[in-house]
Amino acid sequence: MKALGNYKPEYSDVIEIYTDLIVQYRLYSEQYEEQGYPVSEEYTNKAGATNQRKVPILTALETIRKDILTYSDRLRLNPKADQVEIDPSKSASNALDRFLSEVKPRHGNGNRRQK
Numbered sequence: 001m002k003a004l005g006n007y008k009p010e011y012s013d014v015i016e017i018y019t020d021l022i023v024q025y026r027l028y029s030e031q032y033e034e035q036g037y038p039v040s041e042e043y044t045n046k047a048g049a050t051n052q053r054k055v056p057i058l059t060a061l062e063t064i065r066k067d068i069l070t071y072s073d074r075l076r077l078n079p080k081a082d083q084v085e086i087d088p089s090k091s092a093s094n095a096l097d098r099f100l101s102e103v104k105p106r107h108g109n110g111n112r113r114q115k
Helices: 009-034 056-074 079-083 092-102
Strands: 040-044 050-054
Touching: 009 056, 050 056
Parallel strands: none
Antiparallel strands: 040 050
């Protein structure tokens, strides 16, 4: 983050969560590989019915993957996040204000109709 110019000490908690997510993802990925990458398994519910369900480790990996993407966006650690302009003067509301101030009235010479 320092090399990218987006590090701030105030981000330390978010950085720690992000790194924990990366560690969890790697551990679960290794376990999933050792299991042979199963997609589903038989599951017997409380009523005794047996069904197929997605393996829990795959669900966990999908959730962690989404969280990693979210945190990497917030920390500006991926190309997508790097394209986002974070200058507050260019926020949506300011852009709308600039647009509205530049738009010319549609009717006649710009005077409003009077009743």
